[in-house]
Amino acid sequence: MPQPAALDTLPIIDIAPFLNSDLGNAHNRSATAAALHSACIGYGFFYLDLRAFVDPAEPEELTRLAREFFALSQEDKDKISLKNQDHARGYARLKENVTNGKADNHEGIDFYKPVEHPDKTKPVWGENQWPTIPLFREKYEEWIEKMKKLGLIVMEAMSFGLGMTREEWQQLRSQVDDSFWVMRIIGYPPLPNDHDGYSCGAHRDYGCLTFLYADPTPSALQVFVKRPGVPNEDTSGLPAEQGLEEGIWINADPIPGCVVCNIGEMWETWTDGLYRSTLHRVVHRGSNYRVSIPFFFEPNFDALVEPLETISRMKEKGVAIPGASRKSVVYGDFLVGKVGNNFAAEGKGRY
Ligand SMILES: O=C(O)CCC(=O)C(=O)O
Ligand SMILES: [Fe+2]
Numbered sequence: 608m609p610q611p612a613a614l615d616t617l618p619i620i621d622i623a624p625f626l627n628s629d630l631g632n633a634h635n636r637s638a639t640a641a642a643l644h645s646a647c648i649g650y651g652f653f654y655l656d657l658r659a660f661v662d663p664a665e666p667e668e669l670t671r672l673a674r675e676f677f678a679l680s681q682e683d684k685d686k687i688s689l690k691n692q693d694h695a696r697g698y699a700r701l702k703e704n705v706t707n708g709k710a711d712n713h714e715g716i717d718f719y720k721p722v723e724h725p726d727k728t729k730p731v732w733g734e735n736q737w738p739t740i741p742l743f744r745e746k747y748e749e750w751i752e753k754m755k756k757l758g759l760i761v762m763e764a765m766s767f768g769l770g771m772t773r774e775e776w777q778q779l780r781s782q783v784d785d786s787f788w789v790m791r792i793i794g795y796p797p798l799p800n801d802h803d804g805y806s807c808g809a810h811r812d813y814g815c816l817t818f819l820y821a822d823p824t825p826s827a828l829q830v831f832v833k834r835p836g837v838p839n840e841d842t843s844g845l846p847a848e849q850g851l852e853e854g855i856w857i858n859a860d861p862i863p864g865c866v867v868c869n870i871g872e873m874w875e876t877w878t879d880g881l882y883r884s885t886l887h888r889v890v891h892r893g894s895n896y897r898v899s900i901p902f903f904f905e906p907n908f909d910a911l912v913e914p915l916e917t918i919s920r921m922k923e924k925g926v927a928i929p930g931a932s933r934k935s936v937v938y939g940d941f942l943v944g945k946v947g948n949n950f951a952a953e954g955k956g957r958y
Contacts, residue, residue: 617652622657640764654868706807707808715791754788782907792898818901820901876933878914879914
């Protein structure tokens, strides 16, 4: 029997056992690794309890700084427009981002890993543009360093969950140890009833791991959970190939001390479809101005992403692997294919 929507909540996973190398906590590590594995198979989304890793005051300060930026005049915000740069790094106005052909009701700033020899005529190869608000850059750079560390920690925990050998983990680690990360700061005014689209339309994240901290606004981020037998009553705005999928939208409301984590499309290649990147969207109908600050921990720009050895072993053992949903790819080529279009497109579209 399908479960009623109210019972569906995402699992909460404590990353603490992977924060130090205390050999005594092998048991807790296995529990965390197993929880990650089943969350990736069942949802592609979960909460990560980070209380042992970050002080909750830190991300709160970041959303405060973000609000200070979004409260500036349009003219001042446009000073760091992504159009000054490579059309990816910088500020995008309200409705400038387009998902599934519809304008998203948000504004935001994107920062990418800095590159040597920047060239703003090349997709994603320009320079970051920082607001001049005091401490803005310093505080965000501290958070980026933390999220990069967290990315490697979660990846290592996932490698245990997938039964990878230590050598295989080192090989995977070498594909993500110079992550081509993205730090995104998003501001959402309330969604007007007559807006043709969403606060952020349904999409999958395309990379590796997303760590999303959001202010406490409830009922904004929604995750599409497959439920065979439950016809999706709300297919509007879904990508065309998803329109017939059976399932429900569940809320992923913020939990104090946690970030929401989801896996991107590169995991579909690594696991030959065992882990799937899950659709999500933002429908913010409340009356406040919502701020979220997702950090995208991505593979290295030149990483060749292809199915992992451990998946072949699972197949030999009879584990049902859905099969390649996407081809092996060099991450940077894949990324440029996604965001490079922004050069040509009228509206910017990330997904
Ligand atoms: O703001 C949110 O809650 C989600 C944003 C998101 O999904 C994205 O930027 O990829
Ligand atoms: Fe997303």
